[in-house]
Amino acid sequence: MANAFSNAFALGTRVKLDRILILGYSARVAEMFPPLSGVGGDTLPPQKKTSTRTSNMTPPDETPQPPYSKGLKGIVANLTRLSDVRGEEGRLLYCGYDIEDLVDLCSYGEIIYLLLNKRLPNRQELEGLQQRLRRDRELPQPILDFFKTATKTARPMSALRTAVSMLGMYDDRTKDPTQMKEIGLSLIAKLPVMAAYYYRTCQGLDLPPIRTDLDEAAHFLWLLKGKEPDPNEAHILDVAYILHADHGMNASTFSSRVTASTLSDMYSCITSAIGTLKGPLHGGANEAVIEMLKEIGEESNVEAYINEKLAHHEKIFGIGHRVYKTLDPRAPQLRRIAIRLTQTIGEPKWIRMSDMIAKILRDRKNLNANVDFYSATVYYSLGIPTRMFTTVFAIARVAGWVAQILEQLEDNTLFRPLSRYVGTNEPLLVPMLDMR
Numbered sequence: 001m002a003n004a005f006s007n008a009f010a011l012g013t014r015v016k017l018d019r020i021l022i023l024g025y026s027a028r029v030a031e032m033f034p035p036l037s038g039v040g041g042d043t044l045p046p047q048k049k050t051s052t053r054t055s056n057m058t059p060p061d062e063t064p065q066p067p068y069s070k071g072l073k074g075i076v077a078n079l080t081r082l083s084d085v086r087g088e089e090g091r092l093l094y095c096g097y098d099i100e101d102l103v104d105l106c107s108y109g110e111i112i113y114l115l116l117n118k119r120l121p122n123r124q125e126l127e128g129l130q131q132r133l134r135r136d137r138e139l140p141q142p143i144l145d146f147f148k149t150a151t152k153t154a155r156p157m158s159a160l161r162t163a164v165s166m167l168g169m170y171d172d173r174t175k176d177p178t179q180m181k182e183i184g185l186s187l188i189a190k191l192p193v194m195a196a197y198y199y200r201t202c203q204g205l206d207l208p209p210i211r212t213d214l215d216e217a218a219h220f221l222w223l224l225k226g227k228e229p230d231p232n233e234a235h236i237l238d239v240a241y242i243l244h245a246d247h248g249m250n251a252s253t254f255s256s257r258v259t260a261s262t263l264s265d266m267y268s269c270i271t272s273a274i275g276t277l278k279g280p281l282h283g284g285a286n287e288a289v290i291e292m293l294k295e296i297g298e299e300s301n302v303e304a305y306i307n308e309k310l311a312h313h314e315k316i317f318g319i320g321h322r323v324y325k326t327l328d329p330r331a332p333q334l335r336r337i338a339i340r341l342t343q344t345i346g347e348p349k350w351i352r353m354s355d356m357i358a359k360i361l362r363d364r365k366n367l368n369a370n371v372d373f374y375s376a377t378v379y380y381s382l383g384i385p386t387r388m389f390t391t392v393f394a395i396a397r398v399a400g401w402v403a404q405i406l407e408q409l410e411d412n413t414l415f416r417p418l419s420r421y422v423g424t425n426e427p428l429l430v431p432m433l434d435m436r
């Protein structure tokens with residue numbers, strides 16, 4: 001017993017001494033108490049550890065460092081066959097097809113198929129996909145109950161993020177990695193339903209029954225507004241969905257792929273992506289644009305408003321892009337739709353104001369409008385509530401997220417970059433709590 005005690009004591013002493021040595025607390029203490037030999041030697045960390053720590057004390061400028069890119073700017077982190085974002089040319093292609101052709105000739109359903117299979121469907125394949133999505137729209141009761149009891153003041157993106165995460169708890173397929181694609185399709189079908197139902201629950205409105213005779217965009221408008229969707233409006237939303245479906249290694253896609261790279265489940269990947277898209281530097285910008293237009297109010301206020309923002313080094317939402325250094329090719333497409341819409345059902349002054357803002361930023365800062373700039377006016381003109389704008393982006397982008405997650409898993413490597421430590425270089429002595 002006495003032996004065991006003294007061994008334990010000696011071991012504790014040795015561990016403390018090691019720590020003192022490592023921290024460089026006092027060389028004299030080390031001299032006075034040389035390391036004990038043969039006591040609990042097997043369990044002690046090897047002496048090498050001390051020297052490893054000492055080498056960390058070399059000033060960083062003398063040590064060769066791996067390359068550093070803040071925000072991973074300009075770093076290629078994966079290979080993809082999905083979207084080709086040609087920043088210098090201002091072009092965007094999905095699986096080799098230019099989006100300018102895709103919006104003219106395809107429906108959003110075809111784009112979902114294209115992204116998931118890397119080829120366009122024939123008629124039979126498209127119908128098969130449409131049937132598959134239409135059958136999978138119903139939400140489990142716990143999600144409907146959650147919407148009833150959840151706070152009514154949360155951002156719809158927060159509700160969507162939480163509902164997707166919650167849905168994963170009720171799906172046993174998450175344990176089976178071969179079900180990733182099936183779950184992905186199920187989420188593509190359910191996201192619009194969740195978004196619309198949360199919104200209507202918050203407004204105290206009834207929940208229109210799920211229908212199986214409408215495609216994705218028309219069905220969302222039916223659920224959101226509770227009335228027969230106008231085919232023209234449904235077509236415009238379908239085009240907006242195509243333009244938002246995928247976009248290289250944007251922040252939300254990146255976070256979805258990071259989560260996938262840990263071999264986590266599809267719900268977790270999409271939850272990560274929604275949380276990332278929510279931010280105003282990413283998908284949240286479309287809501288910020290409409291708030292800005294409302295705040296400006298009149299064309300005569302534009303110049304002064306932008307001057308004021310730029311003077312305070314504030315960002316103008318919907319302007320600028322990390323990759324496009326010319327035009328974001330989605331912006332003119334959405335502008336064209338916005339002009340058509342505002343002539344009939346919206347407020348034309350918003351397009352005029354938007355054009356004025358875009359011109360000022362182009363002339364003064366060489367920055368162009370991005371996808372969120374004109375989509376804000378499109379959604380507003382379609383009667384979609386402002387607080388739902390980013391959710392609409394998520395509904396369209398989920399197809400890209402699912403495709404990117406599946407692509408990640410085809411040739412997976414864990415995402416795990418480095419960070420460069422730039423804090424104090426000398427290991428610090430931890431002062432006792434009462435001495436701080």
Ligand SMILES: CC(C)(COP(=O)(O)OP(=O)(O)OC[C@H]1O[C@@H](n2cnc3c(N)ncnc32)[C@H](O)[C@@H]1OP(=O)(O)O)[C@@H](O)C(=O)NCCC(=O)NCCS
Nearest residue numbers: 280281282285314315316317318319320321322370371372
């Ligand atoms: C999208 C975005 C994050 C890309 O940013 P980035 O490539 O990291 O570029 P930075 O934020 O470093 O900006 C570079 C310069 O352009 C300026 N800039 C970029 N976007 C700007 C904007 N929207 N309004 C005003 N200035 C802007 C920055 O202030 C900075 O100027 P400085 O060098 O004089 O400091 C950025 O353009 C932005 O914040 N835009 C507004 C949000 C938005 O619309 N997001 C949706 C993107 S699809």
